[in-house]
Amino acid sequence: MTLASRSEQQHFECLIEHLRRQLQGDEGFTLGYSGETSEFIRFNQGRVRQAGQVQQASLSLKLIEHGRHADLQITLSGEPQLDLQRLEEALLQLRQSLPLLTPDPYLLLNQQSWQSCVEQRASLPDSAAVVQQIEQAASGLDLVGFYAAGPISRGFASSTGAFGWHLASSFNFDWSLFRAEGQAVKAQYAGQTWQPEVFARRFALAREQLNLLGLPPRTRAPGTYRAYLAPAALQEILELLAWGGFSAQALADKHSPLQRLHSGDAQLSPLLSLHERVDGAMSPGFSSEGYPRHELCLIDAGRPGATLASSRSAAEYGLAANGASPWETPLALVMAGGTLEQDAILRRLGTGLYIGNLWYLNYSDQPAARMTGMTRFATFWVENGQIQGPVNSMRFDDSLYRMLGSELEGLTRETELSLSTSTYHERQLSSSRLPGALLSGLILTL
Known part of the structure; x- marks a missing residue:
């Protein structure tokens, strides 16, 4: 089962509950989650030269006991059983490391059991429509640019009961227009809702400045x-x-x-x-x-x-x-x-x-x-x-x-x-x- 076909938040919560059951003695933990499903499009000379998608997620596990703590990053597969196994292996590795460490005098853990869940699922534009508008705007121009879009997720949990989940969808188009002599204009259009008229105004300003460079x-x-x-x-x-x-x-x-x-x-x-x-x-x-x-x-x-x-x-x-x-x-x-x-x-x-x-x-x-x-x-x-x-x-x-x-x-x-x-x-x-x-x-x- 992949992350695309299973709720990221549910997957994260499943890992949290499994981790709680694995604790021994006075052990505590914090667990961070970081994930994204991103689309990337690279432009050169006003045309698409490279396009692809990235789907990834990882955990940041901190094991704590009597002021000592150790950290480990875990790459997630999206397969529940495999990820539970990776989490158990990471916990064992940190458990073996803790006795070798000295207490951290500046470790200040938040003991509050707070809860937060925010999702900003903006309706991102179809990439084909974005490419079409960019290519039309860049007609006859030497444009170099990079478009990235998609949801990004962050999560946090602790052994004291804190839980946070945040998801935000966004896009970012960063581009430059070049003259034959080498001068360039740099611009950016970013947000959560692609508005063709706003992009058109941004691009028109960049085109005007490019002409002024002449x-x-x-x-x-x-x-x-x-x-x-x-x-x-x-x-x-x-x-x-x-x-x-x-x-x-x-x-x-x-x-x-x-x-x-x-x-x-x-x-x-x-x-x-x-x-x-x-x-x-x-x-x-x-x-x-x-x-x-x-x-x-x-x-x-x-x-x-x-x-x-x-x-x-x-x-x-x-x-x-x-x-x-x-x-x-x-x-x-x-x-x-x-x-x-x-x-x-x-x-x-x-x-x-x-x-x-x-x-x-x-x-x-x-x-x-x-x-x-x-x-x-x-x-x-x-x-x-x-x-x-x-x-x-x-x-x-x-x-x-x-x-x-x-x-x-x-x-x-x-x-x-x-x-x-x-x-x-x-x-x-x-x-x-x-x-x-x-x-x-x-x-x-x-």
């Missing part, structure tokens, strides 16, 4: 320029900030790029509010450590808010665990929009840079939240509200306290959803919803 390129000297950061460019900045910026451990160890914000030595703009969403998000409402996740305000009108605290940080620093992942990075980051209308962006920018994407970001001075990276793809020089031509790739080097602090002039009313494009081992459920940002000044160094 204008004579402009060279700018290093300096400070007014700039508009499209949502994709702003996302690159926030993805870098997410590694340590909202982490309880990084703040406690004084390694966070937002250390100065939390200490009161620096400020962000009152226009800036960031939240970690749980309700309605595609990521599960519970962590892999067995804690329910909470809605968190990470930055409140420029002021520091809550931090993401995993169970280990909670144990080490005397905090309350709030369902953060072990890496303490946001899973469903949402930035509140502003009042800037989409059709007024160029007029409000006036003269400056329209930046569609940023690339290769890193910290040039992490304690000062100073970042550096490259403009890439659709970056244009604008004069008096009119695009004059593309700008060759340049390096910026600027502080977050300027970009999203003193220099933040406005945010777009419209926000854009972005889903993780990572497919290493499995598709991911992390997401962000961000506006575009108008800056009074952005420092370009070369």
Whole structure:
């Protein structure tokens, strides 16, 4: 029997009950489930070049006894008897390992018997219809892209009675359009309900930007320029900030790029509010450590808010665990929009840079939240509200306290959803919803 012909949740529950019956003495466990049924389509030169499906599921078993714990990953077959056998073998292997280990002082298990079950079974489009629309839109263009769609499942159970199940269906089309000279425009359309008219608008914008790349390129000297950061460019900045910026451990160890914000030595703009969403998000409402996740305000009108605290940080620093992942990075980051209308962006920018994407970001001075990276793809020089031509790739080097602090002039009313494009081992459920940002000044160094 395969996973396709049997309820994933029922299969997971069967494994949980079998595991409970196998426990001995003071043993306890946590059991995580991860599964997907995904369709992948790869495009090159505007045509389908590769298509396939992936159906997979795995367990993450942790055996605990007297403060000691050991972990093992198990690949599931979907056949009940075979998977029960694999689970028993994994339990025996961990049982043999535990006496060799020392107690973990930072093991903080959630003893609550919580229950959660959420399924977001969106009606995904027929792949043939998606391919047809993409090929029609890309007619005459050099398009390279990757389409992934299907349901993703996550589960959790513990010996103390906790149980969580989450299923979310989604699609993600990530593509680039290339000119013969090598310039490119990068775009993404993602969500749970494919809307042909929305995709058509996204594609039309990418096509328009591709045509603008054919204008004579402009060279700018290093300096400070007014700039508009499209949502994709702003996302690159926030993805870098997410590694340590909202982490309880990084703040406690004084390694966070937002250390100065939390200490009161620096400020962000009152226009800036960031939240970690749980309700309605595609990521599960519970962590892999067995804690329910909470809605968190990470930055409140420029002021520091809550931090993401995993169970280990909670144990080490005397905090309350709030369902953060072990890496303490946001899973469903949402930035509140502003009042800037989409059709007024160029007029409000006036003269400056329209930046569609940023690339290769890193910290040039992490304690000062100073970042550096490259403009890439659709970056244009604008004069008096009119695009004059593309700008060759340049390096910026600027502080977050300027970009999203003193220099933040406005945010777009419209926000854009972005889903993780990572497919290493499995598709991911992390997401962000961000506006575009108008800056009074952005420092370009070369």
